[in-house]
Amino acid sequence: MFRHTKLLQFEAKPEKPDPLYARKLQELIGGAFGEMTVTMQYLFQGWNCRMEGKYKDLIMDTATEEIGHVEMLATMVARLLEGAPATATAEAAKDPTMAAILGGMDVQQAIVGGGGALPADSNGTPWNGKYIVASGNLLADFRANVAAEAQGRLQTARLYNMTDDPGVKAMLQFNLARDTVHQKQWLAAIEELKADGLESDIAPNALFxxxxxxxxxxxxxxxxxxxxxxxxxxxxxxxxxxxxxxxxxxxxxxxxxxxxxxxxxxxxxxxxxxxxxxxxxxxxxxxxxxxxx
Incomplete structure:
Protein backbone atom coordinates (compact mmCIF):
# COMPACT_ATOMS: atom_id res chain seq x y z
CA MET A 1 0.00 0.00 0.00
CA PHE A 2 1.25 3.46 -0.85
CA ARG A 3 -0.04 6.59 0.85
CA HIS A 4 0.47 10.06 -0.55
CA THR A 5 1.42 12.82 1.88
CA LYS A 6 0.39 16.22 0.50
CA LEU A 7 3.74 17.82 1.27
CA LEU A 8 6.85 17.80 -0.88
CA GLN A 9 9.97 16.11 0.49
CA PHE A 10 11.78 19.39 -0.25
CA GLU A 11 10.54 22.75 -1.50
CA ALA A 12 10.27 23.30 -5.26
CA LYS A 13 9.73 27.03 -5.85
CA PRO A 14 11.61 28.91 -8.53
CA GLU A 15 12.15 32.63 -8.17
CA LYS A 16 10.61 33.24 -11.59
CA PRO A 17 9.22 31.28 -14.54
CA ASP A 18 11.66 29.90 -17.09
CA PRO A 19 10.06 27.66 -19.76
CA LEU A 20 13.40 26.94 -21.40
CA TYR A 21 14.82 25.53 -18.16
CA ALA A 22 11.57 23.61 -17.59
CA ARG A 23 12.38 21.69 -20.73
CA LYS A 24 15.89 20.93 -19.48
CA LEU A 25 14.53 19.60 -16.19
CA GLN A 26 12.48 17.05 -18.09
CA GLU A 27 15.71 15.02 -18.41
CA LEU A 28 15.72 14.51 -14.65
CA ILE A 29 12.14 13.27 -14.82
CA GLY A 30 11.87 11.02 -17.86
CA GLY A 31 15.40 10.57 -19.15
CA ALA A 32 17.20 7.23 -19.14
CA PHE A 33 18.75 8.09 -15.75
CA GLY A 34 15.93 10.28 -14.49
CA GLU A 35 13.81 9.90 -11.37
CA MET A 36 11.14 7.86 -13.16
CA THR A 37 13.78 5.30 -14.03
CA VAL A 38 15.14 4.86 -10.52
CA THR A 39 11.60 4.91 -9.12
CA MET A 40 10.49 2.01 -11.28
CA GLN A 41 13.86 0.26 -11.02
CA TYR A 42 13.73 0.17 -7.25
CA LEU A 43 10.03 -0.68 -7.10
CA PHE A 44 10.47 -3.72 -9.32
CA GLN A 45 13.66 -4.73 -7.52
CA GLY A 46 11.75 -4.61 -4.26
CA TRP A 47 8.78 -6.52 -5.63
CA ASN A 48 11.12 -9.12 -7.14
CA CYS A 49 13.16 -9.51 -3.94
CA ARG A 50 12.52 -12.97 -2.47
CA MET A 51 13.88 -12.16 1.01
CA GLU A 52 11.95 -10.17 3.56
CA GLY A 53 14.18 -8.05 5.76
CA LYS A 54 16.76 -5.28 5.59
CA TYR A 55 17.59 -5.46 1.88
CA LYS A 56 13.98 -5.38 0.71
CA ASP A 57 13.18 -2.60 3.18
CA LEU A 58 16.11 -0.52 1.91
CA ILE A 59 15.01 -0.97 -1.69
CA MET A 60 11.38 -0.06 -0.97
CA ASP A 61 12.34 2.91 1.22
CA THR A 62 14.41 4.32 -1.62
CA ALA A 63 11.81 3.51 -4.28
CA THR A 64 9.14 5.40 -2.35
CA GLU A 65 11.46 8.37 -1.87
CA GLU A 66 12.08 8.47 -5.62
CA ILE A 67 8.34 8.78 -6.26
CA GLY A 68 8.53 11.95 -4.18
CA HIS A 69 11.43 13.19 -6.31
CA VAL A 70 9.32 12.83 -9.44
CA GLU A 71 6.62 14.89 -7.71
CA MET A 72 9.13 17.59 -6.71
CA LEU A 73 10.47 17.90 -10.23
CA ALA A 74 7.02 17.86 -11.80
CA THR A 75 5.95 20.64 -9.42
CA MET A 76 9.06 22.66 -10.28
CA VAL A 77 8.42 22.24 -13.99
CA ALA A 78 4.81 23.43 -13.63
CA ARG A 79 5.97 26.48 -11.70
CA LEU A 80 8.70 27.26 -14.21
CA LEU A 81 6.03 27.13 -16.93
CA GLU A 82 3.70 29.52 -15.12
CA GLY A 83 2.30 32.02 -17.60
CA ALA A 84 3.95 30.44 -20.65
CA PRO A 85 2.91 30.35 -23.38
CA ALA A 86 -0.65 31.46 -22.58
CA THR A 87 0.37 34.98 -21.54
CA ALA A 88 3.44 35.13 -23.80
CA THR A 89 1.71 36.88 -26.64
CA ALA A 90 2.95 37.51 -30.14
CA GLU A 91 3.75 41.04 -29.06
CA ALA A 92 5.94 39.79 -26.22
CA ALA A 93 7.69 37.42 -28.59
CA LYS A 94 9.00 40.40 -30.56
CA ASP A 95 11.53 40.82 -27.79
CA PRO A 96 14.63 38.78 -28.79
CA THR A 97 15.06 37.31 -25.32
CA MET A 98 11.43 36.25 -25.06
CA ALA A 99 11.54 34.85 -28.60
CA ALA A 100 14.57 32.76 -27.70
CA ILE A 101 12.79 31.43 -24.61
CA LEU A 102 9.68 30.53 -26.55
CA GLY A 103 11.77 28.96 -29.30
CA GLY A 104 13.60 26.76 -26.82
CA MET A 105 10.69 25.58 -24.70
CA ASP A 106 9.00 22.22 -25.16
CA VAL A 107 5.63 23.01 -26.74
CA GLN A 108 4.46 19.52 -25.73
CA GLN A 109 4.40 20.77 -22.14
CA ALA A 110 1.77 23.29 -23.19
CA ILE A 111 -0.13 21.29 -25.82
CA VAL A 112 -0.14 17.89 -24.12
CA GLY A 113 0.68 18.63 -20.48
CA GLY A 114 -1.45 21.75 -20.14
CA GLY A 115 1.46 23.71 -18.73
CA GLY A 116 2.85 20.83 -16.71
CA ALA A 117 5.52 18.15 -16.72
CA LEU A 118 5.50 15.10 -18.98
CA PRO A 119 6.78 11.52 -18.58
CA ALA A 120 9.46 12.30 -21.15
CA ASP A 121 13.04 13.48 -21.47
CA SER A 122 14.32 16.93 -22.48
CA ASN A 123 13.75 16.16 -26.16
CA GLY A 124 10.18 14.99 -25.54
CA THR A 125 11.00 11.30 -26.01
CA PRO A 126 8.60 9.28 -23.83
CA TRP A 127 10.02 7.44 -20.84
CA ASN A 128 10.66 3.76 -21.54
CA GLY A 129 10.41 0.83 -19.13
CA LYS A 130 13.41 -0.74 -20.87
CA TYR A 131 15.57 1.73 -18.95
CA ILE A 132 15.18 -0.19 -15.70
CA VAL A 133 17.23 -3.08 -14.27
CA ALA A 134 15.47 -5.49 -11.91
CA SER A 135 17.05 -8.93 -12.27
CA GLY A 136 16.33 -10.55 -8.92
CA ASN A 137 20.08 -10.82 -8.22
CA LEU A 138 20.76 -8.19 -5.57
CA LEU A 139 24.48 -7.85 -6.30
CA ALA A 140 23.89 -7.21 -10.00
CA ASP A 141 20.98 -4.89 -9.20
CA PHE A 142 22.80 -2.88 -6.54
CA ARG A 143 25.71 -2.32 -8.91
CA ALA A 144 23.25 -1.07 -11.51
CA ASN A 145 21.77 1.21 -8.84
CA VAL A 146 25.16 2.77 -8.11
CA ALA A 147 25.60 3.48 -11.81
CA ALA A 148 22.08 4.91 -12.13
CA GLU A 149 22.59 7.24 -9.17
CA ALA A 150 26.01 8.28 -10.49
CA GLN A 151 24.58 9.17 -13.90
CA GLY A 152 21.61 10.92 -12.31
CA ARG A 153 23.88 12.96 -10.03
CA LEU A 154 26.09 13.85 -12.99
CA GLN A 155 23.13 15.20 -14.96
CA THR A 156 21.81 17.04 -11.90
CA ALA A 157 25.24 18.65 -11.41
CA ARG A 158 25.28 19.78 -15.04
CA LEU A 159 21.79 21.25 -14.76
CA TYR A 160 22.77 22.94 -11.50
CA ASN A 161 25.32 24.97 -13.44
CA MET A 162 22.75 25.92 -16.10
CA THR A 163 20.60 28.10 -13.82
CA ASP A 164 21.02 31.12 -11.57
CA ASP A 165 17.56 30.76 -10.02
CA PRO A 166 18.08 30.40 -6.23
CA GLY A 167 14.89 28.38 -5.78
CA VAL A 168 15.84 25.89 -8.47
CA LYS A 169 19.40 25.64 -7.17
CA ALA A 170 18.16 24.97 -3.63
CA MET A 171 16.06 22.03 -4.81
CA LEU A 172 18.91 20.67 -6.92
CA GLN A 173 21.26 20.96 -3.95
CA PHE A 174 18.89 18.67 -2.07
CA ASN A 175 18.73 16.27 -5.04
CA LEU A 176 22.52 16.20 -5.29
CA ALA A 177 22.72 15.28 -1.60
CA ARG A 178 20.21 12.47 -1.98
CA ASP A 179 22.04 11.10 -5.03
CA THR A 180 25.22 11.14 -2.94
CA VAL A 181 23.74 9.16 -0.07
CA HIS A 182 22.02 6.73 -2.43
CA GLN A 183 25.35 5.92 -4.05
CA LYS A 184 26.84 5.40 -0.58
CA GLN A 185 24.00 3.14 0.55
CA TRP A 186 24.14 0.87 -2.50
CA LEU A 187 27.93 0.58 -2.21
CA ALA A 188 27.54 -0.30 1.47
CA ALA A 189 24.76 -2.78 0.69
CA ILE A 190 27.02 -4.51 -1.84
CA GLU A 191 29.65 -5.04 0.84
CA GLU A 192 27.01 -6.27 3.27
CA LEU A 193 25.75 -8.83 0.75
CA LYS A 194 29.29 -10.21 0.72
CA ALA A 195 29.65 -10.08 4.49
CA ASP A 196 26.35 -11.94 4.89
CA GLY A 197 27.61 -14.67 2.56
CA LEU A 198 24.86 -14.00 0.03
CA GLU A 199 27.11 -12.92 -2.85
CA SER A 200 30.80 -12.70 -3.75
CA ASP A 201 32.67 -10.31 -6.05
CA ILE A 202 31.30 -11.81 -9.26
CA ALA A 203 27.61 -11.93 -10.14
CA PRO A 204 26.24 -14.52 -10.20
CA ASN A 205 28.51 -16.55 -7.90
CA ALA A 206 28.01 -19.76 -9.86
CA LEU A 207 29.36 -21.81 -12.80
CA PHE A 208 32.99 -20.95 -12.07
Whole structure:
Protein backbone atom coordinates (compact mmCIF):
# COMPACT_ATOMS: atom_id res chain seq x y z
CA MET A 1 0.00 0.00 0.00
CA PHE A 2 1.25 3.46 -0.85
CA ARG A 3 -0.04 6.59 0.85
CA HIS A 4 0.47 10.06 -0.55
CA THR A 5 1.42 12.82 1.88
CA LYS A 6 0.39 16.22 0.50
CA LEU A 7 3.74 17.82 1.27
CA LEU A 8 6.85 17.80 -0.88
CA GLN A 9 9.97 16.11 0.49
CA PHE A 10 11.78 19.39 -0.25
CA GLU A 11 10.54 22.75 -1.50
CA ALA A 12 10.27 23.30 -5.26
CA LYS A 13 9.73 27.03 -5.85
CA PRO A 14 11.61 28.91 -8.53
CA GLU A 15 12.15 32.63 -8.17
CA LYS A 16 10.61 33.24 -11.59
CA PRO A 17 9.22 31.28 -14.54
CA ASP A 18 11.66 29.90 -17.09
CA PRO A 19 10.06 27.66 -19.76
CA LEU A 20 13.40 26.94 -21.40
CA TYR A 21 14.82 25.53 -18.16
CA ALA A 22 11.57 23.61 -17.59
CA ARG A 23 12.38 21.69 -20.73
CA LYS A 24 15.89 20.93 -19.48
CA LEU A 25 14.53 19.60 -16.19
CA GLN A 26 12.48 17.05 -18.09
CA GLU A 27 15.71 15.02 -18.41
CA LEU A 28 15.72 14.51 -14.65
CA ILE A 29 12.14 13.27 -14.82
CA GLY A 30 11.87 11.02 -17.86
CA GLY A 31 15.40 10.57 -19.15
CA ALA A 32 17.20 7.23 -19.14
CA PHE A 33 18.75 8.09 -15.75
CA GLY A 34 15.93 10.28 -14.49
CA GLU A 35 13.81 9.90 -11.37
CA MET A 36 11.14 7.86 -13.16
CA THR A 37 13.78 5.30 -14.03
CA VAL A 38 15.14 4.86 -10.52
CA THR A 39 11.60 4.91 -9.12
CA MET A 40 10.49 2.01 -11.28
CA GLN A 41 13.86 0.26 -11.02
CA TYR A 42 13.73 0.17 -7.25
CA LEU A 43 10.03 -0.68 -7.10
CA PHE A 44 10.47 -3.72 -9.32
CA GLN A 45 13.66 -4.73 -7.52
CA GLY A 46 11.75 -4.61 -4.26
CA TRP A 47 8.78 -6.52 -5.63
CA ASN A 48 11.12 -9.12 -7.14
CA CYS A 49 13.16 -9.51 -3.94
CA ARG A 50 12.52 -12.97 -2.47
CA MET A 51 13.88 -12.16 1.01
CA GLU A 52 11.95 -10.17 3.56
CA GLY A 53 14.18 -8.05 5.76
CA LYS A 54 16.76 -5.28 5.59
CA TYR A 55 17.59 -5.46 1.88
CA LYS A 56 13.98 -5.38 0.71
CA ASP A 57 13.18 -2.60 3.18
CA LEU A 58 16.11 -0.52 1.91
CA ILE A 59 15.01 -0.97 -1.69
CA MET A 60 11.38 -0.06 -0.97
CA ASP A 61 12.34 2.91 1.22
CA THR A 62 14.41 4.32 -1.62
CA ALA A 63 11.81 3.51 -4.28
CA THR A 64 9.14 5.40 -2.35
CA GLU A 65 11.46 8.37 -1.87
CA GLU A 66 12.08 8.47 -5.62
CA ILE A 67 8.34 8.78 -6.26
CA GLY A 68 8.53 11.95 -4.18
CA HIS A 69 11.43 13.19 -6.31
CA VAL A 70 9.32 12.83 -9.44
CA GLU A 71 6.62 14.89 -7.71
CA MET A 72 9.13 17.59 -6.71
CA LEU A 73 10.47 17.90 -10.23
CA ALA A 74 7.02 17.86 -11.80
CA THR A 75 5.95 20.64 -9.42
CA MET A 76 9.06 22.66 -10.28
CA VAL A 77 8.42 22.24 -13.99
CA ALA A 78 4.81 23.43 -13.63
CA ARG A 79 5.97 26.48 -11.70
CA LEU A 80 8.70 27.26 -14.21
CA LEU A 81 6.03 27.13 -16.93
CA GLU A 82 3.70 29.52 -15.12
CA GLY A 83 2.30 32.02 -17.60
CA ALA A 84 3.95 30.44 -20.65
CA PRO A 85 2.91 30.35 -23.38
CA ALA A 86 -0.65 31.46 -22.58
CA THR A 87 0.37 34.98 -21.54
CA ALA A 88 3.44 35.13 -23.80
CA THR A 89 1.71 36.88 -26.64
CA ALA A 90 2.95 37.51 -30.14
CA GLU A 91 3.75 41.04 -29.06
CA ALA A 92 5.94 39.79 -26.22
CA ALA A 93 7.69 37.42 -28.59
CA LYS A 94 9.00 40.40 -30.56
CA ASP A 95 11.53 40.82 -27.79
CA PRO A 96 14.63 38.78 -28.79
CA THR A 97 15.06 37.31 -25.32
CA MET A 98 11.43 36.25 -25.06
CA ALA A 99 11.54 34.85 -28.60
CA ALA A 100 14.57 32.76 -27.70
CA ILE A 101 12.79 31.43 -24.61
CA LEU A 102 9.68 30.53 -26.55
CA GLY A 103 11.77 28.96 -29.30
CA GLY A 104 13.60 26.76 -26.82
CA MET A 105 10.69 25.58 -24.70
CA ASP A 106 9.00 22.22 -25.16
CA VAL A 107 5.63 23.01 -26.74
CA GLN A 108 4.46 19.52 -25.73
CA GLN A 109 4.40 20.77 -22.14
CA ALA A 110 1.77 23.29 -23.19
CA ILE A 111 -0.13 21.29 -25.82
CA VAL A 112 -0.14 17.89 -24.12
CA GLY A 113 0.68 18.63 -20.48
CA GLY A 114 -1.45 21.75 -20.14
CA GLY A 115 1.46 23.71 -18.73
CA GLY A 116 2.85 20.83 -16.71
CA ALA A 117 5.52 18.15 -16.72
CA LEU A 118 5.50 15.10 -18.98
CA PRO A 119 6.78 11.52 -18.58
CA ALA A 120 9.46 12.30 -21.15
CA ASP A 121 13.04 13.48 -21.47
CA SER A 122 14.32 16.93 -22.48
CA ASN A 123 13.75 16.16 -26.16
CA GLY A 124 10.18 14.99 -25.54
CA THR A 125 11.00 11.30 -26.01
CA PRO A 126 8.60 9.28 -23.83
CA TRP A 127 10.02 7.44 -20.84
CA ASN A 128 10.66 3.76 -21.54
CA GLY A 129 10.41 0.83 -19.13
CA LYS A 130 13.41 -0.74 -20.87
CA TYR A 131 15.57 1.73 -18.95
CA ILE A 132 15.18 -0.19 -15.70
CA VAL A 133 17.23 -3.08 -14.27
CA ALA A 134 15.47 -5.49 -11.91
CA SER A 135 17.05 -8.93 -12.27
CA GLY A 136 16.33 -10.55 -8.92
CA ASN A 137 20.08 -10.82 -8.22
CA LEU A 138 20.76 -8.19 -5.57
CA LEU A 139 24.48 -7.85 -6.30
CA ALA A 140 23.89 -7.21 -10.00
CA ASP A 141 20.98 -4.89 -9.20
CA PHE A 142 22.80 -2.88 -6.54
CA ARG A 143 25.71 -2.32 -8.91
CA ALA A 144 23.25 -1.07 -11.51
CA ASN A 145 21.77 1.21 -8.84
CA VAL A 146 25.16 2.77 -8.11
CA ALA A 147 25.60 3.48 -11.81
CA ALA A 148 22.08 4.91 -12.13
CA GLU A 149 22.59 7.24 -9.17
CA ALA A 150 26.01 8.28 -10.49
CA GLN A 151 24.58 9.17 -13.90
CA GLY A 152 21.61 10.92 -12.31
CA ARG A 153 23.88 12.96 -10.03
CA LEU A 154 26.09 13.85 -12.99
CA GLN A 155 23.13 15.20 -14.96
CA THR A 156 21.81 17.04 -11.90
CA ALA A 157 25.24 18.65 -11.41
CA ARG A 158 25.28 19.78 -15.04
CA LEU A 159 21.79 21.25 -14.76
CA TYR A 160 22.77 22.94 -11.50
CA ASN A 161 25.32 24.97 -13.44
CA MET A 162 22.75 25.92 -16.10
CA THR A 163 20.60 28.10 -13.82
CA ASP A 164 21.02 31.12 -11.57
CA ASP A 165 17.56 30.76 -10.02
CA PRO A 166 18.08 30.40 -6.23
CA GLY A 167 14.89 28.38 -5.78
CA VAL A 168 15.84 25.89 -8.47
CA LYS A 169 19.40 25.64 -7.17
CA ALA A 170 18.16 24.97 -3.63
CA MET A 171 16.06 22.03 -4.81
CA LEU A 172 18.91 20.67 -6.92
CA GLN A 173 21.26 20.96 -3.95
CA PHE A 174 18.89 18.67 -2.07
CA ASN A 175 18.73 16.27 -5.04
CA LEU A 176 22.52 16.20 -5.29
CA ALA A 177 22.72 15.28 -1.60
CA ARG A 178 20.21 12.47 -1.98
CA ASP A 179 22.04 11.10 -5.03
CA THR A 180 25.22 11.14 -2.94
CA VAL A 181 23.74 9.16 -0.07
CA HIS A 182 22.02 6.73 -2.43
CA GLN A 183 25.35 5.92 -4.05
CA LYS A 184 26.84 5.40 -0.58
CA GLN A 185 24.00 3.14 0.55
CA TRP A 186 24.14 0.87 -2.50
CA LEU A 187 27.93 0.58 -2.21
CA ALA A 188 27.54 -0.30 1.47
CA ALA A 189 24.76 -2.78 0.69
CA ILE A 190 27.02 -4.51 -1.84
CA GLU A 191 29.65 -5.04 0.84
CA GLU A 192 27.01 -6.27 3.27
CA LEU A 193 25.75 -8.83 0.75
CA LYS A 194 29.29 -10.21 0.72
CA ALA A 195 29.65 -10.08 4.49
CA ASP A 196 26.35 -11.94 4.89
CA GLY A 197 27.61 -14.67 2.56
CA LEU A 198 24.86 -14.00 0.03
CA GLU A 199 27.11 -12.92 -2.85
CA SER A 200 30.80 -12.70 -3.75
CA ASP A 201 32.67 -10.31 -6.05
CA ILE A 202 31.30 -11.81 -9.26
CA ALA A 203 27.61 -11.93 -10.14
CA PRO A 204 26.24 -14.52 -10.20
CA ASN A 205 28.51 -16.55 -7.90
CA ALA A 206 28.01 -19.76 -9.86
CA LEU A 207 29.36 -21.81 -12.80
CA PHE A 208 32.99 -20.95 -12.07
CA UNK A 209 33.98 -24.59 -12.69
CA UNK A 210 32.01 -24.64 -15.94
CA UNK A 211 33.46 -21.52 -17.54
CA UNK A 212 36.50 -21.66 -19.81
CA UNK A 213 39.39 -21.68 -17.35
CA UNK A 214 41.91 -20.42 -19.92
CA UNK A 215 40.07 -17.17 -20.50
CA UNK A 216 38.77 -16.10 -17.11
CA UNK A 217 41.87 -14.14 -16.07
CA UNK A 218 43.11 -12.15 -19.09
CA UNK A 219 42.59 -8.63 -20.40
CA UNK A 220 43.12 -8.57 -24.15
CA UNK A 221 45.10 -5.66 -25.59
CA UNK A 222 42.88 -4.80 -28.54
CA UNK A 223 43.49 -1.06 -28.89
CA UNK A 224 46.58 0.82 -29.97
CA UNK A 225 48.82 2.01 -27.18
CA UNK A 226 50.61 0.41 -24.27
CA UNK A 227 49.15 2.19 -21.25
CA UNK A 228 46.54 -0.47 -20.56
CA UNK A 229 49.21 -2.72 -19.10
CA UNK A 230 50.10 -0.02 -16.56
CA UNK A 231 46.81 -0.44 -14.71
CA UNK A 232 46.80 -2.19 -11.36
CA UNK A 233 44.46 -4.82 -12.77
CA UNK A 234 47.23 -6.10 -15.04
CA UNK A 235 49.77 -7.00 -12.34
CA UNK A 236 48.05 -10.15 -11.16
CA UNK A 237 46.80 -8.59 -7.94
CA UNK A 238 43.19 -9.16 -9.00
CA UNK A 239 43.95 -12.49 -10.64
CA UNK A 240 44.12 -10.79 -14.04
CA UNK A 241 46.91 -10.89 -16.63
CA UNK A 242 47.36 -8.45 -19.53
CA UNK A 243 47.61 -10.29 -22.84
CA UNK A 244 49.78 -8.10 -25.05
CA UNK A 245 49.35 -9.80 -28.44
CA UNK A 246 46.15 -11.85 -28.48
CA UNK A 247 45.34 -13.96 -31.53
CA UNK A 248 41.84 -14.62 -32.83
CA UNK A 249 40.59 -18.02 -31.74
CA UNK A 250 37.81 -18.52 -34.27
CA UNK A 251 37.50 -18.87 -38.03
CA UNK A 252 35.96 -16.40 -40.51
CA UNK A 253 32.61 -14.98 -39.46
CA UNK A 254 30.90 -16.01 -42.68
CA UNK A 255 27.14 -16.29 -42.58
CA UNK A 256 25.51 -19.37 -44.17
CA UNK A 257 24.00 -19.40 -47.64
CA UNK A 258 20.78 -17.37 -47.59
CA UNK A 259 17.34 -18.77 -48.16
CA UNK A 260 16.64 -18.11 -51.90
CA UNK A 261 13.20 -16.79 -50.97
CA UNK A 262 14.88 -13.92 -49.08
CA UNK A 263 16.78 -12.78 -52.22
CA UNK A 264 20.04 -12.16 -50.41
CA UNK A 265 23.04 -11.41 -52.63
CA UNK A 266 25.16 -14.54 -52.59
CA UNK A 267 26.54 -15.74 -56.00
CA UNK A 268 27.02 -14.32 -59.53
CA UNK A 269 24.10 -14.59 -61.91
CA UNK A 270 24.77 -17.47 -64.33
CA UNK A 271 25.84 -16.38 -67.84
CA UNK A 272 23.29 -18.35 -69.82
CA UNK A 273 20.25 -17.57 -71.91
CA UNK A 274 17.28 -17.86 -69.60
CA UNK A 275 18.75 -15.71 -66.86
CA UNK A 276 18.39 -11.95 -66.64
CA UNK A 277 22.08 -11.49 -67.37
CA UNK A 278 22.07 -14.12 -70.12
CA UNK A 279 19.07 -12.61 -71.91
CA UNK A 280 20.67 -9.18 -71.81
CA UNK A 281 23.87 -10.49 -73.37
CA UNK A 282 21.95 -12.46 -76.05
CA UNK A 283 20.01 -9.33 -77.00
CA UNK A 284 23.25 -7.37 -77.28
CA UNK A 285 24.85 -9.99 -79.54
CA UNK A 286 21.78 -10.09 -81.78
CA UNK A 287 21.76 -6.32 -82.12
CA UNK A 288 25.43 -6.36 -83.20
CA UNK A 289 24.91 -9.16 -85.70
CA UNK A 290 27.16 -11.56 -83.83
CA UNK A 291 26.27 -15.09 -82.89
CA UNK A 292 27.35 -16.96 -79.77
CA UNK A 293 29.54 -19.23 -81.93
Missing amino acids: DEENQEHNNTVWRLSDGTDGAKGGWSFGGEGIDYLQNPDPLGGPGTAPKPDPALFGTYAPIQDAVGTVKGKAKAAKRKASGKSKN
